Amino acid sequence: MLASHPEKRISFNRSISYGDLVIVYERHDNMKAVTVSEGSVLQNRFGVFKHSDWIGKPFGGKVFSSKGGFVYLLAPTPELWTLVLSHRTQILYIADISLVVMNLEIVPGCLVLESGTGSGSLTTSLARAVAPKGHVYTFDFHEQRAALARDDFERTGLSSLISVGVRDIQGKGFPDEFIGKADSVFLDLPQPWLAIPSAAKMLKQDATLCSFSPCVEQVQRSCDALQSCFTDIRTFEVLLRQYEVREEKMESFHGDDNGSNGSLSRKRRQCSDGNYVLSDSTSSVMARPCGEARGHTGYLTFARLKCFL
Amino acid sequence: MSSTENINKSSSRITWEGCSVLLDINDGDRLVFARLSPAAKLKIGNKNCSLQPLIGCPFGTVFQLDTSDSDGPFLSPFQPKGDVNNTDEIKDGHFQAESKDDQPNSESKDNRSLIDNNTAQSLTGEDIEDMRRQGAKGNEIIEALIANSATFDKKTSFSQEKYRLKKQKKYAPRVLIRRPVARSICEAYFKKYPLKIGFLRVDTLSLLLSMANVSSNSDILVVDMVGGLLTGAVAERLGGTGFVCNSYLGQTPHSMDIVRIFNLSDEICKRIVRSSISDLLSPKESRPQNPKQDVGSVESQSIDQMSVSVSMEEASHSPENGISDIGAENTTFPALKAYKATKAGEKASQEILDSWKENGFSSLIIAAPDLDTWTVVRDLLPLLSNSAPFAIYHQYLQPLATCMHNLQLEKMAIGLQITEPWLREYQVLPSRTHPHMQMSAFGGYILSGTKICSS
Numbered sequence: 030m031l032a033s034h035p036e037k038r039i040s041f042n043r044s045i046s047y048g049d050l051v052i053v054y055e056r057h058d059n060m061k062a063v064t065v066s067e068g069s070v071l072q073n074r075f076g077v078f079k080h081s082d083w084i085g086k087p088f089g090g091k092v093f094s095s096k097g098g099f100v101y102l103l104a105p106t107p108e109l110w111t112l113v114l115s116h117r118t119q120i121l122y123i124a125d126i127s128l129v130v131m132n133l134e135i136v137p138g139c140l141v142l143e144s145g146t147g148s149g150s151l152t153t154s155l156a157r158a159v160a161p162k163g164h165v166y167t168f169d170f171h172e173q174r175a176a177l178a179r180d181d182f183e184r185t186g187l188s189s190l191i192s193v194g195v196r197d198i199q200g201k202g203f204p205d206e207f208i209g210k211a212d213s214v215f216l217d218l219p220q221p222w223l224a225i226p227s228a229a230k231m232l233k234q235d236a237t238l239c240s241f242s243p244c245v246e247q248v249q250r251s252c253d254a255l256q257s258c259f260t261d262i263r264t265f266e267v268l269l270r271q272y273e274v275r276e277e278k279m280e281s282f283h284g285d286d287n288g289s290n291g292s293l294s295r296k297r298r299q300c301s302d303g304n305y306v307l308s309d310s311t312s313s314v315m316a317r318p319c320g321e322a323r324g325h326t327g328y329l330t331f332a333r334l335k336c337f338l
Numbered sequence: 339m340s341s342t343e344n345i346n347k348s349s350s351r352i353t354w355e356g357c358s359v360l361l362d363i364n365d366g367d368r369l370v371f372a373r374l375s376p377a378a379k380l381k382i383g384n385k386n387c388s389l390q391p392l393i394g395c396p397f398g399t400v401f402q403l404d405t406s407d408s409d410g411p412f413l414s415p416f417q418p419k420g421d422v423n424n425t426d427e428i429k430d431g432h433f434q435a436e437s438k439d440d441q442p443n444s445e446s447k448d449n450r451s452l453i454d455n456n457t458a459q460s461l462t463g464e465d466i467e468d469m470r471r472q473g474a475k476g477n478e479i480i481e482a483l484i485a486n487s488a489t490f491d492k493k494t495s496f497s498q499e500k501y502r503l504k505k506q507k508k509y510a511p512r513v514l515i516r517r518p519v520a521r522s523i524c525e526a527y528f529k530k531y532p533l534k535i536g537f538l539r540v541d542t543l544s545l546l547l548s549m550a551n552v553s554s555n556s557d558i559l560v561v562d563m564v565g566g567l568l569t570g571a572v573a574e575r576l577g578g579t580g581f582v583c584n585s586y587l588g589q590t591p592h593s594m595d596i597v598r599i600f601n602l603s604d605e606i607c608k609r610i611v612r613s614s615i616s617d618l619l620s621p622k623e624s625r626p627q628n629p630k631q632d633v634g635s636v637e638s639q640s641i642d643q644m645s646v647s648v649s650m651e652e653a654s655h656s657p658e659n660g661i662s663d664i665g666a667e668n669t670t671f672p673a674l675k676a677y678k679a680t681k682a683g684e685k686a687s688q689e690i691l692d693s694w695k696e697n698g699f700s701s702l703i704i705a706a707p708d709l710d711t712w713t714v715v716r717d718l719l720p721l722l723s724n725s726a727p728f729a730i731y732h733q734y735l736q737p738l739a740t741c742m743h744n745l746q747l748e749k750m751a752i753g754l755q756i757t758e759p760w761l762r763e764y765q766v767l768p769s770r771t772h773p774h775m776q777m778s779a780f781g782g783y784i785l786s787g788t789k790i791c792s793s
Contacts, residue, residue, distance in 0.1 A: 032555040039723040040697035057753045089725030090791040104725040106551040131544035134519050137577025157553045235398030252766040264764040272756035274739045316739035336398035
């Protein structure tokens with residue numbers, strides 16, 4: 030998925046071959062991750078697509094089904110992966126993910142601790158941010174979920190950047206081997222305040238922590254727990270509003286011939302009083318917010334380890 | 339400076355001589371970018387103090403202005419005794435003890451007996467100056483002010499806390515050393531001088547970097563008319579791999595002042611290159627033949643060199659070496675430029691240009707409030723590899739709507755979306771949790787999508 034592997038990096042000359050992970054794009058709200066393999070087919074409402082037909086085609090191109098329907102094949106990115114991954118838990122989406130990576134100040138080479146792993150949506154973006162030399166150690170107490178996450182990271186080509194551990198972080202804290210080594214800690218746990226004392230031990234001085242919680246009561250208790258060792262404690266909520274764009278024709282009326290624009294299409298219309306008026310039909314591109322949106326994901330609480338001299 | 343030393347410094351959590359810092363004075367009241375040197379001085383109120391004590395300290399250290407010494411005011415490290423709160427209050431141990439047995443709900447005091455007639459304080463300005471002359475520390479003055487306030491005891495514990503904080507800011511100002519990274523630089527500019535960064539809010543910047551899949555080893559094409567903030571943020575994420583190509587229309591590169599505020603290592607700076615859009619668009623192999631263009635680029639280079647040498651002079655004569663207040667009239671950072679001649683922003687070599695023409699850029703980010711969005715996108719999009727993501731920032735919706743519509747008509751991209759982020763901060767305190775009373779109502783719009791093959 031990442032450009033760190035030169036042979037997998039997108040370019041004008043890069044074409045699809047067996048073993049590649051591709052994102053099959055039908056519409057912006059309908060995508061699917063597919064690993065291209067010999068003898069396989071993809072079946073959807075547009076018909077049957079043979080993987081063998083895709084070999085040698087460029088990424089970002091159209092491919093056709095037996096019935097003549099088409100889809101686009103895209104190179105995977107963490108953003109696309111977030112939209113297609115299988116949900117084993119509630120996941121983090123792009124707005125929260127982006128703010129987490131920015132506010133945790135994660136850059137290449139960082140060592141990041143995460144718990145829980147969940148479906149690995151955030152983990153994928155954390156891996157991108159620490160690549161090529163950093164590492165993400167992510168922990169989940171659920172053995173099967175950890176194993177599935179490992180499989181996913183293998184599939185997305187990130188396994189060299191991510192280690193998945195099975196561990197109850199709320200109960201046992203992070204492993205001692207990371208004491209004083211972490212640049213950032215991310216917590217998405219039902220009772221994050223239980224893990225905060227351990228997180229504080231893991232962090233380097235002035236290093237950052239983030240806790241994600243859907244409920245304000247969780248935030249309250251976390252902030253309380255953060256007081257003793259952390260500073261710069263700030264809680265945010267980030268949401269996105271999407272816009273739809275349309276070209277609409279609109280008519281405008283003029284009482285006389287003057288002042289009308291020559292480029293507009295124009296009709297003469299007879300009004301009820303017998304006079305003629307001009308009807309101009311103009312078309313313009315307009316945008317408006319989409320009617321529905323995600324109204325809440327969670328609160329993000331950021332903090333920085335206090336600096337003791 | 340050896341290169342390994344340099345790499346260590348760029349990720350260092352300890353300041354060094356010549357390092358760039360963000361000084362947060364009195365909890366964000368004033369934000370100052372400075373380059374640390376023994377000669378650098380910072381003016382707080384009417385006191386000038388040396389930044390020397392800040393060299394070699396961990397980032398995150400808090401200093402307090404000490405005026406008790408007869409040799410003049412100086413900054414001394416400050417260790418908060420009690421807890422540091424997430425709103426604006428820094429409580430000290432005394433208040434901490436009080437608030438523990440005094441639950442917010444059981445508070446019986448209120449403001450009924452407070453009358454605003456300006457007679458509550460019996461200490462005069464002269465009394466305070468006398469104390470100062472006798473070497474009283476800031477904290478001692480604050481205690482004296484409280485002892486001489488007729489109304490302090492009648493205040494609720496919250497307003498006592500507020501009073502204490504107000505006096506602390508005046509008589510014992512505090513300076514926090516922050517690391518200048520994309521987040522802190524963006525937040526500082528957004529708070530004090532948003533015009534310079536085109537009103538680009540930190541959550542919007544973070545989305546641009548995600549949506550454009552900025553990751554190590556990628557070649558990112560940017561049009562940065564937000565002072566270099568975008569270029570610096572991308573370079574930070576590349577970590578000395580790949581390239582960020584800062585492109586510009588016409589002959590004159592856009593300003594990249596803000597890049598110098600980041601503590602980018604030489605390795606990272608080398609990965610920031612510049613190219614005119616016309617050089618990027620000219621077909622491969624054909625060297626730019628246009629004589630006018632050649633003159634232009636040479637000229638712009640010599641202007642660069644000139645501005646560096648001019649600012650060197652400025653720096654050596656300026657008493658306030660290396661200090662610049664955001665939002666103050668002098669918004670370039672002459673001393674920053676001079677201290678370390680960063681190599682960021684060299685002209686892209688023909689070899690690199692050719693490799694981009696051969697392989698395409700990995701992604702594109704535009705933050706160019708002054709350019710026509712659609713025509714820039716139309717020209718630059720073909721330079722991207724197939725399936726490359728892109729993200730366009732604008733503070734107005736209409737240019738993005740028009741651009742999105744045209745991209746759809748021309749079938750140049752899919753997954754097109756216009757997004758407006760919304761960011762709200764919360765005050766979290768026992769029984770007093772609520773959103774902040776004031777918030778930024780607008781952080782800009784982003785048009786994002788994925789380039790498809792032209793068929």
